[in-house]
Amino acid sequence: MGSTTLRIALLAAGLAAGFSGQALAQGASPAQPAKPEMRENCPGLVASRSPVFRRASFDPALLQLAALAADQVRITFVGHATFLLESPQLVRIATDYNDYIRPNVLPDIITMNHAHSTHYTDRPDPRIPHVLRGWAGQERPARIDMTFKDVRVRNVPTNIRTWGGGETERHGNSIFIFEIANLCIAHLGHLHHTLTxxxxxxxxxxxxxxxxxxxxxxxxxxxxxxxxxxxxxxLLIPMHYFSGHSLDRFLTRMRQEWEIEVLEIPSTVISKTTLPIKPKILVMPGR
Known part of the structure; x- marks a missing residue:
């Protein structure tokens, strides 16, 4: 694939997206057993070669949308905790969809968590077909497992701290898992505790x-x-870091064990075969 084609692919993704505590005691309901097909679709580290993270400079002349191959996923960092994921069949997913930071394209699926107002909205665009809320109330967790075209979305409920920090709200957050193109992508949401x-x-x-x-x-x-x-x-992608200081503090700690790559634009195309052999942190510009 030529360099111009690669630039087209990432530029289109960036334009579409808008460029725009201590561990808590769980106390959560026992998790349901994982489905056998999830085990098959999320086999973990099977890469055999180093990653190729494709990047492009901003060039208004290259206003074309390049299709993804059947084994590829496009990930664009919109900001804060919001990413735009695009599947080979062009299913678009926006994570932690809210009233402040949104992609400029209409997603097919949105996921939300209600820890803070920057992670959910009570007023999603009514044209969005699939609105997935990662909470249902303290008496029972949200349970989501849906398939749309070539995408499967499921969740793992977690607890959160209340706004004042003094109490635990059961099932207030969800880790969303996206199974796309033989990849298993996890968005930790507003995670407040270590995992059981x-x-x-x-x-x-x-x-x-x-x-x-x-x-x-x-x-x-x-x-x-x-x-x-x-x-x-x-592959790890940092989010929810507010400032360069908090991001640098995280990277300083992680640099002791993980390789770090910083992209020039907030978008990349990945596949199972381009996953790194050694764990890597991929930093996209944002906030």
Whole structure:
């Protein structure tokens, strides 16, 4: 594939997206056993060669949409905790969809968590076909497992701290798992505690993790690193870091064990065969 074609693919994705504590006691309901097909679709680290992260400079002349191959997923960081995921059949998913940061394209699927107003909205665009709320109330967790075209979306409920930080709200957050093009992508949402073995088992082996790294509003840095060690994903994408200081603090700690790559634009195309052999942190510009 020529360099111009690669630039077209990533430029189109970027334009479409708009460029626009301590661990808590779980107390959650026992997780349901993972489905056998999830185990097959999320086999974990099977890469055999180094990744190729494709990037492009901004060039208004290249206003074309390049199709994805059958084994590819396009990931664009819109900002905060919102990513736009695009499947080979052009299913578009926006994570932690809210009133402040949104992609400029209409998603087919949105996921939300209600820890803070920047992670959900009560007023989603009525044209969005699939609105997935990652909470249902303290008496019962949200349970989501849906398939749309070539995408499967499921969730693993977790607890959150209340706004004042003094109490635990059961089932207030969801880790959303996206199974696309033989990849298993996990968005940790507004995670406030380390994960139980039951939750890890329900997630299965994941290939890509979108991880909040602020170290205060979500899980503290030590706890988050513990979660990442437990997940053993080959590719980590930081989010929810507010400032360069909090991102740098996370990267300084992680640089001791993980390779770090910084992209020039907030978009990349990945596949199972381009996953890194050694775990890598992929930093996209955003906030």
């Amino acid at each position: 073995q039951a939750q890890l088992d329900e997630m299965g082996r994941v290939d890509v993790v979108m991880v909040p790294v602020d170290g205060s509003y979500t899980l503290d840095l030590d706890g988050m690193i513990e979660v990442l060690h437990a997940l053993k994903a080959p």
